[in-house]
Structures are given as structure tokens and as C-alpha cells.
Amino acid sequence: MIQSLIHRLLKRRHFWRYASFDEVAELYASRMMRLLAQFMINLFVALYLYQQHYSILFIACYFAIVFGFRVLLSYPAALFVAKFGPKHGILIANILYIPALVFFTFVSHMGIVAIALFGLFQSLSMVLYDLSYLVDFSKVKHVLHAGKEIGYMQIFERLTASLSPLIGGAIAYLIAPEATMWLSALLFLAASVPLLRTSEQVRSNQKLDFRGFPWHATWHSIVAETAIGFDTFASNAVWVLYLTVVVFSGSANDIYLKIGAFASITALTAFVAAYSFGRIIDWRRGKDLLQIATIVNAATHMFRPFVSTPAGVVAINVTNEVATTGYSMANMRGIFDTADNSGHRIVYLLCVEFAMNAGAMLGCIVFAVLLVLLPSVVTAMQLFFVITGIYVLLLLRARFQLYR
Numbered sequence: 261m262i263q264s265l266i267h268r269l270l271k272r273r274h275f276w277r278y279a280s281f282d283e284v285a286e287l288y289a290s291r292m293m294r295l296l297a298q299f300m301i302n303l304f305v306a307l308y309l310y311q312q313h314y315s316i317l318f319i320a321c322y323f324a325i326v327f328g329f330r331v332l333l334s335y336p337a338a339l340f341v342a343k344f345g346p347k348h349g350i351l352i353a354n355i356l357y358i359p360a361l362v363f364f365t366f367v368s369h370m371g372i373v374a375i376a377l378f379g380l381f382q383s384l385s386m387v388l389y390d391l392s393y394l395v396d397f398s399k400v401k402h403v404l405h406a407g408k409e410i411g412y413m414q415i416f417e418r419l420t421a422s423l424s425p426l427i428g429g430a431i432a433y434l435i436a437p438e439a440t441m442w443l444s445a446l447l448f449l450a451a452s453v454p455l456l457r458t459s460e461q462v463r464s465n466q467k468l469d470f471r472g473f474p475w476h477a478t479w480h481s482i483v484a485e486t487a488i489g490f491d492t493f494a495s496n497a498v499w500v501l502y503l504t505v506v507v508f509s510g511s512a513n514d515i516y517l518k519i520g521a522f523a524s525i526t527a528l529t530a531f532v533a534a535y536s537f538g539r540i541i542d543w544r545r546g547k548d549l550l551q552i553a554t555i556v557n558a559a560t561h562m563f564r565p566f567v568s569t570p571a572g573v574v575a576i577n578v579t580n581e582v583a584t585t586g587y588s589m590a591n592m593r594g595i596f597d598t599a600d601n602s603g604h605r606i607v608y609l610l611c612v613e614f615a616m617n618a619g620a621m622l623g624c625i626v627f628a629v630l631l632v633l634l635p636s637v638v639t640a641m642q643l644f645f646v647i648t649g650i651y652v653l654l655l656l657r658a659r660f661q662l663y664r
Contacts, residue, residue, distance in 0.1 A: 301364075468610070
């Protein structure tokens with residue numbers, strides 16, 4: 261049904277593409293269902309652990325280990341994609357997330373063992389999926405209209421993001437947090453179905469070859485990718501914990517509904533902005549969009565320590581969603597162009613995945629150090645947001661050839 265709807269909405273606008281539209285619609289449909297499942301749970305992982313009486317320092321150290329493990333998994337995942345193709349990688353990644361969610365529902369009974377198994381399977385799924393998706397989309401997109409295609413994908417992603425936190429939060433509030441995890445597991449299974457209809461578009465049985473890789477032309481963008489990982493950890497984990505401890509302190513299971521509702525409302529603003537940003541990129545203003553959105557995103561982190569009311573949460577979330585959508589689209593366009601021209605598509609995207617997880621791990625370590633050194637958890641969070649605002653400016657140093 262989702263794939264049929266995508267055909268009706270977009271096929272007439274994609275008459276110029278080289279790959280058949282079936283391949284694009286398939287990728288859109290599968291990603292929408294995966295993100296629906298993923299967004300229902302990812303926003304609440306740190307919150308669920310906190311409600312299970314694990315300390316914030318423990319949560320920071322746990323995420324540091326998880327992201328460190330993902331750094332190590334990047335190379336084996338790239339080998340798998342090169343050998344079997346990205347579609348097989350996406351299929352396996354969707355299936356791997358199911359046992360992760362099953363184990364997470366048993367945290368209250370199995371403790372650390374369940375948390376470790378959740379982290380193991382989730383990491384395997386996330387790294388394999390992210391790399392496979394980047395390789396697949398990089399291959400099937402149209403070069404001249406990539407900004408518009410990224411815009412369409414962001415529209416679908418933001419639409420999904422506007423629904424899933426509210427759905428997940430409502431289920432967690434009305435039934436139980438574990439019910440959200442079981443529903444997510446079923447959606448991950450459904451996300452695999454569209455991938456069974458068409459063949460691989462990327463040549464399989466490739467080998468990862470670093471010889472002749474253009475390090476001089478790519479290293480700025482690879483290092484800049486660490487800022488995205490740092491930013492993601494700050495927005496998805498530390499911000500949720502800050503809302504729990506400071507803004508909505510004293511809430512029970514209704515905290516899932518509150519945070520989910522705020523996340524859903526603000527995601528709609530990015531949904532509206534995504535198409536316009538795609539057009540801006542195709543009009544050769546992607547560099548301006550990357551710079552302005554990065555600066556606004558940095559300023560958003562700087563203002564987070566001063567938020568203490570629901571109205572402030574809405575203002576920060578709306579600004580952050582629009583800014584994040586803007587810089588991520590411009591950055592993604594630059595990454596795809598670099599991958600196309602590098603002659604080493606999978607190797608370059610491997611480096612991007614490696615750097616993003618390394619940046620998230622660095623963010624976890626910095627946050628953990630602040631928690632140890634500072635007497636107040638709230639003070640540690642507030643200072644971490646300031647540090648994040650400074651670190652994300654590293655994106656301004658990406659230096660994509662496309663934007664020169």
C-alpha cells in the first residue's frame with residue numbers, strides 16, 4: 261500500500277531517472293516502515309533505562325560502549341555490502357533489530373544481560389542498515405536531481421518522524437513501554453517485504469580497495485561527519501534525559517506521551533521545509549544552506565540550558581528540527597557527490613559511517629567525564645549542550661568539491 265502511494269505521488273516527477281522508479285519506491289517504502297519502527301523506540305531508550313533506575317552516568321557509559329562497538333563493526337559491514345549488495349544488507353539489518361527489541365523488553369528481568377544483547381543486535385542492525393542505505397541511495401539517485409530526491413526522502417522521513425514518537429509514546433502511556441517495543445519489532449519485519457520485489461542495483465562480489473583512494477579530497481568531509489554523530493547523541497539521548505530530569509520531573513509513564521507529542525509536533529515543521537531545502541540544493545545554494553543550518557543548529561544547543569518550560573521545549577525542538585533537516589540534506593548531497601566521484605563509493609561511505617559513530621562515541625565520553633567532574637547532573641547536561649554547540653561547527657569545514 262505504501263509503495264503504491266509513493267508511485268502515485270512521485271512517479272510523474274521522476275521520469276528523468278536512470279534507474280526504474282520501482283527501485284526508488286521500494287527504497288522509500290522500506291525506509292518509511294523501518295523509520296516508523298526505529299523512531300518509536302530510539303527516542304525512548306535512554307528514558308527507559310533511566311526509569312529502570314540506571315544512573316545517567318551508566319547510560320552515558322553504555323552508549324559510549326555501543327557506539328565504540330559500531331565503530332568496530334563498520335569495516336565488516338562494508339565487506340558484507342561489497343560482497344552481497346546493499347539490498348541484502350538492508351534486509352538482514354531489519355531482521356537483526358527484532359531480537360534487539362525482544363531482549364530490551366526483558367531489561368527489568370534480565371538486567372545488564374538484556375541491555376548488552378539489545379546493544380549488540382541494535383548495533384549490528386544500525387551499522388549494516390546505514391551503510392547499505394547510503395550505498396543503495398547513492399547508486400539509484402539521479403545525479404542532476406539528487407537534491408530533489410533527498411528532499412522527497414526527507415519529506416517521507418519527517419512525515420514518519422511526526423507520527424512515530426506520538427504513537428510510541430501513546431502506547432507506552434496507555435499500555436506499557438514494552439508494548440511499543442513489540443509493535444516496533446513487527447514493523448521491522450514489515451519493512452523487509454518491499455525489498456523482495458526487485459533485484460540488486462549495485463554490483464556484488466566487490467572488494468574493498470583503499471589503493472588510490474582520494475584522501476586529500478575527502479578527509480575534511482569525513483572528519484566533519486563526527487559532528488553529526490556528536491549532535492545526534494546530544495539531541496536523542498541527553499536532551500531527552502534533560503527533559504525528564506528538569507522540565508517534566510516527577511512524571512511517570514506519561515513522560516513518554518509528553519516527549520513523544522512534542523517530538524511529533526515539531527517534526528511537522530521539518531516536513532514542510534524538506535522539499536524547499538531540496539530545491540535550494542539543486543539551485544546550487546547547498547553550501548549556503550549547510551552553513552546557515554549548521555550555525556542555527558549550534559545556536560539551538562547553546563540555548564538548551566535555559567529551557568525550563570514546555571513552551572521553550574517547543575521553540576527549541578522546532579528550530580532544531582528545521583536546522584538539522586537543512587544541514588543533513590546539504591551534507592548528504594555533498595557526500596553522495598563525493599562518493600560518485602571518488603571511484604571508491606563503498607570505501608568512502610565506510611569512512612563516513614566510521615566517523616559518525618566515532619563522533620557519537622566521543623560525545624558519550626565527554627558527557628560521562630562531565631558527570632564525573634561536576635557536582636550536579638543538570639550542570640553537566642547544560643555544559644554538554646554548550647560543548648555540543650561548539651563542536652557541531654566542525655561541519656563548516658566539510659569542504660565538499662560540489663560546493664566550491
